[in-house]
Amino acid sequence: MQSSAYGASLAGGAFDCESFIKQPHTILRFLSWIFSIVVFASITGEGYVNPTVEPETECIFNKNDGACSYGLGIGVLAFMACVVFIVLDALFPQISNANQRKFIVIGDLVFSAAWTFLWFVCFCFLANQWSKTPETFPANADAARAIVTFSFFSVFSWGLLAYFAFARYQQGVTDFDQEYRDPANDRSTPYPPAPYTTGPPGGYQQSPFSNSQQNPGEYQPPAY
Numbered sequence: 646m647q648s649s650a651y652g653a654s655l656a657g658g659a660f661d662c663e664s665f666i667k668q669p670h671t672i673l674r675f676l677s678w679i680f681s682i683v684v685f686a687s688i689t690g691e692g693y694v695n696p697t698v699e700p701e702t703e704c705i706f707n708k709n710d711g712a713c714s715y716g717l718g719i720g721v722l723a724f725m726a727c728v729v730f731i732v733l734d735a736l737f738p739q740i741s742n743a744n745q746r747k748f749i750v751i752g753d754l755v756f757s758a759a760w761t762f763l764w765f766v767c768f769c770f771l772a773n774q775w776s777k778t779p780e781t782f783p784a785n786a787d788a789a790r791a792i793v794t795f796s797f798f799s800v801f802s803w804g805l806l807a808y809f810a811f812a813r814y815q816q817g818v819t820d821f822d823q824e825y826r827d828p829a830n831d832r833s834t835p836y837p838p839a840p841y842t843t844g845p846p847g848g849y850q851q852s853p854f855s856n857s858q859q860n861p862g863e864y865q866p867p868a869y
Contacts, residue, residue, distance in 0.1 A: 665735060668734070669809060670734065670810075671734055673802050673806050673809070674727055674731050674806065675727075676798075676802050677723065677727050677799060677802040678723075678724060678728070678731070680723075680795045680796075680798050680802060681719075681720045681724040681727065681799065682720075682724060683791060683792075683795045684716055684717075684723075684792050684796055684799070685716070685717050685720030687788045687792045688716050688717045689717065690788070691705070691785045691788035692704060692706075692716075692785075692789075692792070693713060705778065705785045705788070705789050706774035706775055706789065707774040709774050712771055712774045715767060715770060716767050716771055716796065719760070719763050719764065723760055723799065723803075726760070730753060730756075737749065746817065747814075747817060750813050750814045753813075754814055757803050757804075757806040757807035757810050760799075761803040761806075761807055764796055764800045764803055765800045767796045767799075768793065768796040768797045771789075771793050771796060772793050775789050775790075775793060
């Protein structure tokens with residue numbers, strides 16, 4: 646049961662790189678990883694400008710430092726999470742403990758669902774701030790559009806990751822319910838024969854007393 650729990654088979658088998666790369670959630674994980682790189686790298690490289698001679702920089706999203714900080718934080722954490730989950734996905738078939746698999750799948754589900762919501766907030770926030778930004782940063786317009794666009798793509802990639810994690814969790818629960826049986830309640834397993842039963846099927850055994858013994862009803866006088 647544990648070897649097939651939560652969508653992973655052949656626990657303890659050899660790692661198949663080709664099959665691992667072709668898995669849908671692996672492809673989505675790499676896409677989410679790339680999207681996060683585009684977002685935080687664009688904010689780091691071109692998200693802050695210095696329009697004046699002063700040393701202070703301003704965020705290109707309506708000069709709102711909170712918008713750049715939020716997008717940068719979400720992108721960096723998403724990048725790190727993708728790396729961690731890619732490693733866990735690669736090691737997942739090698740884990741034979743069903744409880745450990747369950748914790749990994751639940752963690753994937755919770756994190757993916759949370760980041761779907763956070764990316765949606767990030768997209769709405771950045772798009773709103775960019776729509777209010779005056780034409781003061783024309784050289785950084787492409788970077789701003791890329792940040793907003795890939796934030797939007799991240800909503801769908803992380804949403805699909807949450808869906809696949811939920812499907813894996815449901816599969817694990819179904820496999821456990823169908824394949825696990827409590828020996829105390831399993832009526833289909835016959836009781837083992839008693840080790841001391843060697844006689845006929847009815848369980849009757851011959852009396853240990855021989856038939857050649859004398860009838861106890863007959864009196865025999867003692868011999869002197």
